[in-house]
Amino acid sequence: MAGGNKQIVLKRQRDGVPAVDDFAVADGAMPQPGPGQLLVRNIYLSLDPFIRKAMRGDHHGYALLNPGDVIYGRNVARVVRSNHPDYAVGDVIVADTGWQQFAAIDGARAGDRIDQTLGPLSTSIGVLGMPGLTAWASVTHLIQPALGSTFVVSAAAGPVGAICGQLAKRAGARAVGIAGSAEKCQLVTRTYGFDACVNYKTNDWEEALKAACPDGIDGYHDNVGGAMLQAVGKQLNHYATVTLCGRPGDYFSSTFTPIQLGAFVGKRAKLKGLVVYDYQQDMPEYLRIAAPLVRDGKLKVKEDHVSGLENAPAHFVRLMKGDNVGKAIVAVGPEKV
Amino acid sequence: MAGGNKQIVLKRQRDGVPAVDDFAVADGAMPQPGPGQLLVRNIYLSLDPFIRKAMRGDHHGYALLNPGDVIYGRNVARVVRSNHPDYAVGDVIVADTGWQQFAAIDGARAGDRIDQTLGPLSTSIGVLGMPGLTAWASVTHLIQPALGSTFVVSAAAGPVGAICGQLAKRAGARAVGIAGSAEKCQLVTRTYGFDACVNYKTNDWEEALKAACPDGIDGYHDNVGGAMLQAVGKQLNHYATVTLCGRPGDYFSSTFTPIQLGAFVGKRAKLKGLVVYDYQQDMPEYLRIAAPLVRDGKLKVKEDHVSGLENAPAHFVRLMKGDNVGKAIVAVGPEKV
Numbered sequence: 218m219a220g221g222n223k224q225i226v227l228k229r230q231r232d233g234v235p236a237v238d239d240f241a242v243a244d245g246a247m248p249q250p251g252p253g254q255l256l257v258r259n260i261y262l263s264l265d266p267f268i269r270k271a272m273r274g275d276h277h278g279y280a281l282l283n284p285g286d287v288i289y290g291r292n293v294a295r296v297v298r299s300n301h302p303d304y305a306v307g308d309v310i311v312a313d314t315g316w317q318q319f320a321a322i323d324g325a326r327a328g329d330r331i332d333q334t335l336g337p338l339s340t341s342i343g344v345l346g347m348p349g350l351t352a353w354a355s356v357t358h359l360i361q362p363a364l365g366s367t368f369v370v371s372a373a374a375g376p377v378g379a380i381c382g383q384l385a386k387r388a389g390a391r392a393v394g395i396a397g398s399a400e401k402c403q404l405v406t407r408t409y410g411f412d413a414c415v416n417y418k419t420n421d422w423e424e425a426l427k428a429a430c431p432d433g434i435d436g437y438h439d440n441v442g443g444a445m446l447q448a449v450g451k452q453l454n455h456y457a458t459v460t461l462c463g464r465p466g467d468y469f470s471s472t473f474t475p476i477q478l479g480a481f482v483g484k485r486a487k488l489k490g491l492v493v494y495d496y497q498q499d500m501p502e503y504l505r506i507a508a509p510l511v512r513d514g515k516l517k518v519k520e521d522h523v524s525g526l527e528n529a530p531a532h533f534v535r536l537m538k539g540d541n542v543g544k545a546i547v548a549v550g551p552e553k554v
Numbered sequence: 555m556a557g558g559n560k561q562i563v564l565k566r567q568r569d570g571v572p573a574v575d576d577f578a579v580a581d582g583a584m585p586q587p588g589p590g591q592l593l594v595r596n597i598y599l600s601l602d603p604f605i606r607k608a609m610r611g612d613h614h615g616y617a618l619l620n621p622g623d624v625i626y627g628r629n630v631a632r633v634v635r636s637n638h639p640d641y642a643v644g645d646v647i648v649a650d651t652g653w654q655q656f657a658a659i660d661g662a663r664a665g666d667r668i669d670q671t672l673g674p675l676s677t678s679i680g681v682l683g684m685p686g687l688t689a690w691a692s693v694t695h696l697i698q699p700a701l702g703s704t705f706v707v708s709a710a711a712g713p714v715g716a717i718c719g720q721l722a723k724r725a726g727a728r729a730v731g732i733a734g735s736a737e738k739c740q741l742v743t744r745t746y747g748f749d750a751c752v753n754y755k756t757n758d759w760e761e762a763l764k765a766a767c768p769d770g771i772d773g774y775h776d777n778v779g780g781a782m783l784q785a786v787g788k789q790l791n792h793y794a795t796v797t798l799c800g801r802p803g804d805y806f807s808s809t810f811t812p813i814q815l816g817a818f819v820g821k822r823a824k825l826k827g828l829v830v831y832d833y834q835q836d837m838p839e840y841l842r843i844a845a846p847l848v849r850d851g852k853l854k855v856k857e858d859h860v861s862g863l864e865n866a867p868a869h870f871v872r873l874m875k876g877d878n879v880g881k882a883i884v885a886v887g888p889e890k891v
Contacts, residue, residue, distance in 0.1 A: 475812030
């Protein structure tokens with residue numbers, strides 16, 4: 218007799234590139250918020266590669282995801298009912314609400330309200346959200362590109378890569394992207410303003426990268442891992458800094474692609490692991506700097522929207538295949554009540 | 555009609571652990587120093603793992619080593635004749651003189667004279683030489699262990715590892731070694747004064763390391779690479795720093811053992827490649843600090859001497875098998891003329 222809360226649940230765990238068939242639509246019970254909880258309605262789902270890990274039973278700091286469980290994700294949601302003094306009906310938050318229409322979540326763990334004056338709501342899971350903060354941490358804390366240095370980022374058309382390159386360029390570096398299609402490379406250079414972008418799906422992409430980085434590579438934000446990290450490693454300058462961040466290629470199976478470290482030793486490179494949750498306290502500082510740039514069109518991330526919860530699996534599969542362009546978002550509820 | 559200069563030459567290049575049979579004794583011509591050159595007589599050969607790479611045709615920054623070539627190495631040698639104004643007969647230097655009795659080398663590339671007041675001549679290729687400087691660079695520049703932090707080093711009974719741990723301990727860290735026998739572990743704790751040492755040739759060594767590092771690992775100087783780096787990586791604390799230095803396990807073949815970087819990302823680790831030649835300008839500073847400690851018995855490296863050039867191959871094979879204990883040195887000529 219339940220129902221009224223459409224959900225996307227996991228049908229089966231498996232390795233490999235995910236398929237639409239790994240998901241199922243379910244009709245869940247309308248959640249009832251308990252004491253201290255909020256009832257929220259999702260507006261925008263944020264599709265992120267780390268969800269792939271959870272789908273095969275890897276927790277990534279979250280609970281394990283088993284068949285029948287609602288796919289989780291950090292989404293933009295509006296408070297519909299509040300049993301917590303810090304939140305009022307109508308507040309918009311970014312929280313772990315899962316792939317469903319409604320969720321009951323603890324007010325104590327719901328995080329900050331979105332400042333709706335900063336930009337469109339969807340930017341809070343993109344350029345003004347976790348992807349932006351990831352890029353900020355990498356560029357300003359870990360790599361700190363010097364004026365005139367060469368900064369390279371992989372998955373450059375994606376939300377983290379796009380912001381990495383734009384921030385590095387603002388810091389006076391030459392920004393070079395690596396992306397997976399001619400269309401993405403155009404976005405990277407024409408819209409994001411990188412100095413160059415190399416399509417790694419061409420045979421001579423390593424030569425093209427060399428040509429795009431005539432003075433070698435001083436900083437590299439790695440969003441990919443595996444063979445790409447190895448290949449870029451060969452072109453590092455001595456004392457280069459590398460941020461190790463996402464590794465979507467590794468999310469398809471339970472083992473990470475191994476890397477030969479010899480070249481990194483020879484280059485005296487510094488490799489730094491980045492987990493964005495460490496930098497949550499930097500969010501106000503990041504927003505102070507980034508929000509005006511976004512408003513003035515000086516910091517951009519293309520968003521790739523689809524509508525309807527039932528379309529989330531197909532959109533996610535496109536993301537994991539590298540077929541989408543820009544920050545993948547699913548609109549599942551109205552922005553205004 | 556030549557002769558008079560006994561040499562050890564390469565008989566054949568091959569992968570795998572080297573054997574005495576890969577070397578041959580030769581009777582070379584007595585070298586004649588040209589203009590600007592020095593004729594030197596070797597006193598102590600320094601046996602170093604990097605020589606293994608050269609033996610299979612990998613240059614390690616040197617020229618390739620082909621069958622028939624004299625094995626090279628940076629040794630302690632006395633100037634016998636000088637055609638260069640900066641050097642006089644009787645000066646002792648550390649220079650690339652190879653595994654032979656005599657060598658003619660360019661004065662311009664001969665490097666600094668040894669200050670014979672600092673300690674026994676053999677320390678200039680050990681605790682007061684390149685191994686010491688390597689440890690100095692790792693501890694004081696790259697890892698910078700905090701007071702009360704836990705510092706781990708592999709190949710801890712070897713000259714670099716021994717000094718790493720002793721310097722880290724002087725900086726207020728807890729020093730834990732990893733070595734390949736009970737005898738080596740005794741040397742590490744009793745003679746070098748580490749807080750603990752783990753024998754990695756026991757089955758439960760990872761558990762033993764955990765027990766020896768109850769607060770986790772904050773700094774790790776990796777002398778080994780491959781599986782050991784991977785294993786220690788699992789026990790790193792968040793934000794740990796790792797120096798990537800020697801990889802003798804990788805010197806046996808032309809490919810480096812690959813590493814899975816996932817754990818290092820999760821730990822937000824910093825991995826830093828170290829090549830000691832970058833720190834040559836630090837040598838006076840290092841000697842200023844280390845020489846009095848060596849003199850007072852507060853900084854120690856056991857030396858493992860054999861006599862006679864013809865015994866160099868067997869001594870080197872022992873080193874590469876991990877069967878020797880301490881800095882491997884071959885005495886090939888008199889200290890005093």
